[in-house]
Amino acid sequence: MPPKPKPQAKADAVPPKPKPPAKADAVPPKPKPKPKPPAPKPAQADIYAPARRATAKRRHRQIIRSFFLMMLLPSLIVGGYLWGLAEDQYASSLGFTVRREEAPSAVDILGGLSNISNASSSDSDILYEFIQSQEMVQHIDSAMDLRAIYSRHAATDPVFALKPDSTIEDLLAYWRRMVRVSYQPGTGLIELKALAFTPQEAQRISQEVLKKSAEMINMLSAVAREDAMRYAREELDLAVRQLTQARQALTTFRSRTQIVDPQADIQLQMGVLNTLQQRLGEELIALDLLRESTRSDDPRTRQSEQRIEAIRARIRQERDKFGSGGEVAAGEDYATLVAEFERLSVEQEFSEQKYTNALSNFDLAQTEAQRQSRYLASYLQPTLAERAEYPRRALLMGLAVLFLTIAWATGVLIYYALRDRR
Secondary structure, eight states, X not given: OOOOOOOOOOXXXXXXXXXXXXXXXXXXXXXXXXXXXXXXXXXXXXXXXXOOOOOOOHHHHHXXXXXXXXXXXXXXXXXXXXXXXXXXXXXXXXXXXXXXXXXXXHHHHXXXXXXXXXXXXXXXXXXXXXXXXXXHHHHHHHHHOHHHHHTTTTTTOTTTSOOTTOOHHHXXXXXXXXXXXXXXXXXXXXXXXXXXXXXXXXXXXXXXXXXXXXXXXXXXXXXXXXXXXXXXXXXXXXXXXXXXXXXXXXXXHHHHHOOXXXXXHHHHHHHHHHHHHHHHHHHHHHHHHHHHHSOTTOHHHHHHHHHHHHHHHXXXXXXXXXXXXXXXXXTBOHHHHHHHHHHHHHHHHHHHHHHHHHHHHXXXXXXXXXXXXEEEEEEEOOOOOSXXXXXXXXXXXXXXXXXXXHHHHHHHHHHHHHHHTO
16 A cells, blocks of 8 residues: 655644843843762672682692602601611710910019910910811721721611721711810810710710820920920020030140140249349359459359359240240240130130020020920810710701701792793
8 A cells, every 4th residue: 555645734833932032131040050960879799600619730739749758758767767777876075275384474463364364275276176187086096996986887877877998088077077176265165075876985085085185285385395495405505515615625725735824834934033033143142252252263253154154044045935936835935825825715714604694594494484384174074974965866857857848848939930930
């Protein structure tokens, strides 16, 4: 069917009236405030489906398995070894210090307080290093066979025992584990704790250490005394040699000249000259008297003149001995002999004075060295243990569990860090 035509608008429809124009003097109406927008309604929470039940995954099972393999199982192995295989170790304690007997100086008396304890820190330092040295280990090993003592349980306790075929270096390293030394530099006190598998062996090791340490200190004291006396002894030996040479030279002079003391011999010669001079004077007086009472050809006058000439000749010979024109002994005159004798006498006197001073210095140095002697003072004798203190099983077990736990936790954290970076 054809569509129906739309009805036309009615002709009598009234058109809308136009708005009258606004007056010029009319007041404009106030604008109405805009209504506030309504507050947004809260969105309704999203509702999800309930979570599924958690189940263990593969990585969780691997972490649990690693916990058993890396922490629990090694802890059980360590505990089983400590309480099942590790041998008991007994400790012997020892304490000593090095003291020095030395007279206090003026500084110490007036207020120096550094040497109140009379402890020698340098000697204690030397002794501390000596106890841990190879020489000490060799001495103890030769005295009581350390290798046999420490390797007795090597088959059942390989961790805490020494290998039977160990070298001296291995024995030294093991010695530093079993003999623990503590040292306080301020006081000079040294404390030692020797470990062994029996109480008697531990005590004997401490006794040997004390004995060898005392020998070491005695040697240091002897060396110190020798150093203090060495220069004084050298000076004394030199003085003795010089005095001996001076006396030998004087003895050689006396043997060569057949004169014990030239001064005494000179006095003797002067006595002879005086006697000859007196005799010459008497002969001259007798000759004068004879000439006055006798004739000139009297034979007595001739004899008197001959005696006078003989006396004058003897006087000249005796006087020549004191000059360079006469010989006394060994073809030398008195001037040369007296000069040589005086030189030898001065040398001998100087050597004797030097020997006396050197001997006094040597006695003084010896006294000082004896006052500076060192000795080992033991304030704790080697003890005998009644129960085993080592190995400290609880402490070692706790440390093992701690480090194994840290290692396992670190490994887990590294695993998750690498997994999250994928």
